[in-house]
Amino acid sequence: MKKYDAVIVGSGPNGFAAAITLQQQGLSTLLLEGRDTVGGGMRTKELTMVGYRHDLCSAIHPMAMASPFLRSLPLADYGLKFVHAPYAAAHPLESGEVGLLCQSVERTAAYLGVDEKKYKDLIAPVTEQWETLALDIMGPLRFPKRPFQMMGFGLDALLPADWLVHSFKTEKARALFGGMAAHGIQPLSNWGTSAIGMVLMAVGNKYGWPIPVGGSQSIADALQTYYLSLGGQVQCDFWVEDIRELPPHGMLLLDLTPRQLLTLKGIEWKASYRKQLERYKQGMGVFKVDWALSDPTPFRDKRCNQAATVHLGNTYEQIAYYEKMTQQGKVIADPFVLFAQQSSFDQTRAPEGKHTGWAYCHVPNGLDVDRTEAIEAQVERFAPGFKDTIIGRSTMNAVEMESYNPNYVGGDINGGLMDIRQLYTRPVRSLTPYRTSNPAVYICSSSTPPGGGVHGMCGYAAAKVALKDHHDIDVML
Structure with missing residues (x-):
């Protein structure tokens, strides 16, 4: 078997970021993915009906252009295109007012x-x-x-x-x-x-909230094409349960959560490190719905139709109450819903004249209760007639989210609770939390700083530490 300087497990944005950073420095790398396609949280599939392309997880990407790492890559040369809605986000109120986030401080203000x-x-x-x-x-x-x-x-x-x-x-x-x-x-x-x-x-x-043409899979595809152009190698359909099954390698970078690290075979963690991993806290989960729609969403205020993302939760007080109760494990009506309508700006998402809808709400971690009705009622609250436009539907509860992507423990899409105690000291209390107790193994997932989102900065930072530790190479963005 070929020996690699580094093996990277997981092809989400952070796995790719780690692999690309190492490959850019001339190392030989292999990126392993358990599913049949790369992407992690950046995948797009026909979930409802033929011709309707839905983002399985992430959809709108505020941090994609804001990420120093992703901005450093020539991804446009490898097929990635973004479109921008007139408004980055809209927040309608029952009073009839709408808060709007624009690609301008002056206009928003x-x-x-x-x-x-x-x-x-x-x-x-x-x-x-x-x-x-x-x-x-x-x-x-x-x-x-x-x-x-x-x-x-x-x-x-x-x-x-x-x-x-x-x-x-x-x-x-x-x-x-x-x-x-x-x-x-x-x-x-x-x-x-x-x-x-x-x-x-x-x-x-500064950048807007961009929408990738063709779906979030387009980001993964561009990352893969660029990585391969550097000489990197990718192998899909390879679930890693025992690191002794891996090809020979000098370093191992894991785009995995603490829970997955604890179940890996073939590696012994120091007792103190294992204890910290076991204490790591997960955040709330999500319940997600995708729709095939016959018409644009009939928002009362048409400016919502021109927004990449629409926040549906009415007042600050109602949103804060919902988040508080959900963290306490309670299931209440009127969830805070994050809604996107990519087909309004990207015509590749649905057949001509038709549309897609994408939404999720927060739920207690690991909840397997169906929240479809509550989400659709919240959309209907601000867009009367929305339910009449639904011609197809696909749902994923928090348990199913984890089944789809084991990094989403209990449906937690942020890789762990991002409170003040775990924002920078995740998954352990260390100035270099990317290191594990094994000097050849690093963690590069969203369970490390700066946390969840499609930005690749966790993977970049982990690779930066690994390069310095093993090859005395300093990399800078």
């Missing part, structure tokens, strides 16, 4: 009335400084390269969203901020939840 100045004061600095801030925010815990920038960001970002929201006076601004912060999939009373809202708003203002 202008929609917020008396909160215009507050929005600019909060988000404009993050937008303007993003390219330098990102290297500190989207990496391991360390002394920041630009400490004053980071301090300015952190003074607001570390606050619970429940506190920072009081800076806004209007219901519209409060709701818009709450929907953004709720992407963290945790109670909005948690410390650090403001950071999630601020970052999503800032990158939306």
Whole structure:
């Protein structure tokens, strides 16, 4: 068998990022994937009816263009194209008002009335400084390269969203901020939840929330084509249960969660490391629905039809209550729903004149209860007649999400709870959490900093550490 400098297990964005970073430095690498196609959370399939292409997991990609790693790759040369909706996100209220996130700080602020100045004061600095801030925010815990920038960001970002929201006076601004912060999939009373809202708003203002033409699979396909062009090798249909079955290698990088590391055969973890992995906390799960639709979604406010993502949860208070109850293991009505309508902007997603819909809500981890009716009722609440447009449907509960992708433990798509205690010290408390107790094995999944999302920064950071440890190579973005 051929010996490789490194074997990478898992072909999600972080597995590819690790493999590409190593291959760029001249190492010989093999990327292994358990399924028949690469992609992890970046897959697109005909889930409902022939001709309707649905994103199985991630769909809209705020962090794709905001990621220093992904921006460094020539993926457009390898077939990746993005389209942008007129609005990155919309947040309708029952009152008839709509909060809108635009690819502009000025335009977004202008929609917020008396909160215009507050929005600019909060988000404009993050937008303007993003390219330098990102290297500190989207990496391991360390002394920041630009400490004053980071301090300015952190003074607001570390606050619970429940506190920072009081800076806004209007219901519209409060709701818009709450929907953004709720992407963290945790109670909005948690410390650090403001950071999630601020970052999503800032990158939306700077880059928009792009939609990959052809589906999220297009990102995986471009990553694979670029990786192969560097000389890397990919093998699908290879589930790794025992590392003794792997080809000979110098380093092993695992795009896996702590739970999966604990079940791997052929490797012994130090007792102290194993104990930390066992204490790692998972976040809430998700319940997801995909629809084949006969018509565009009939939102009351047509600007919602021009948004890449629509947040459906009404007021900040209602969203915060739902997230709090869900974290406590309760199933309540009126979920916070994240809804996308990719076919409105990408005609490859559905037959001519038809449409697709994509949505999910947060649920208690591991819940196998059907939330289809609750999600559809929430869409109908802001788009009367939506149910009449449904001609096909596919659902995945939290248990089925994990079955599809074992990295989604209990349906947790963030690779673990991203609260203040696990945001940078995941999965263990270490300045280099990518290292394991085995000096030849590294973890490069979203269970390491900076956490969930299609950005590849976890994989890049793990590969950077491995290169320094084993080859004395420093890589920089």
